[in-house]
Amino acid sequence: MWGKAAAGFSAMGSEARLQVLKTLVRAGQAGLTVGEIQSRTGMAPSTLAHHLRFLAAGGVVEQKKSGRTTINRANFDELRSLAQFILSECCADESRKVANDG
Numbered sequence: 644m645w646g647k648a649a650a651g652f653s654a655m656g657s658e659a660r661l662q663v664l665k666t667l668v669r670a671g672q673a674g675l676t677v678g679e680i681q682s683r684t685g686m687a688p689s690t691l692a693h694h695l696r697f698l699a700a701g702g703v704v705e706q707k708k709s710g711r712t713t714i715n716r717a718n719f720d721e722l723r724s725l726a727q728f729i730l731s732e733c734c735a736d737e738s739r740k741v742a743n744d745g
Contacts, residue, residue: 647702648728651721654701659686660694664703667717674707674716 655661666683667675675683681691695715698704702721707714 644728648725650701651703651725652701654698654703657694659690660698662686663691663694664698664717667704667715668719668722670717672716672719674705674714676712676714680715 655664662684663680663686666680670679677688677691677695680686680695681688684691686694695704695706699706699715703718703725705716705718707716
């Protein structure tokens with residue numbers, strides 16, 4: 644899981660990619676075409692294509708061809724998995740500190 648988590652977090656490692664991902668999260672399961680993402684983010688087509696490839700390679704965005712159009716969707720299952728990974732040990736050391744202070 645460490646490698647997969649690192650890839651997912653790395654994919655989100657820039658403001659531009661976070662902007663694209665947040666746009667796709669807002670769109671929900673329906674997803675968006677590249678043109679729709681471009682109009683919502685104002686990114687140049689080549690820049691957007693680069694960021695979408697990076698997000699897809701990290702597993703946080705899914706791309707599906709529909710005729711000549713590509714629909715881009717946030718991979719909600721993977722995003723939940725990443726959130727769970729990072730929060731799974733939340734506050735685990737806190738109880739040790741309290742016990743040792745007693």
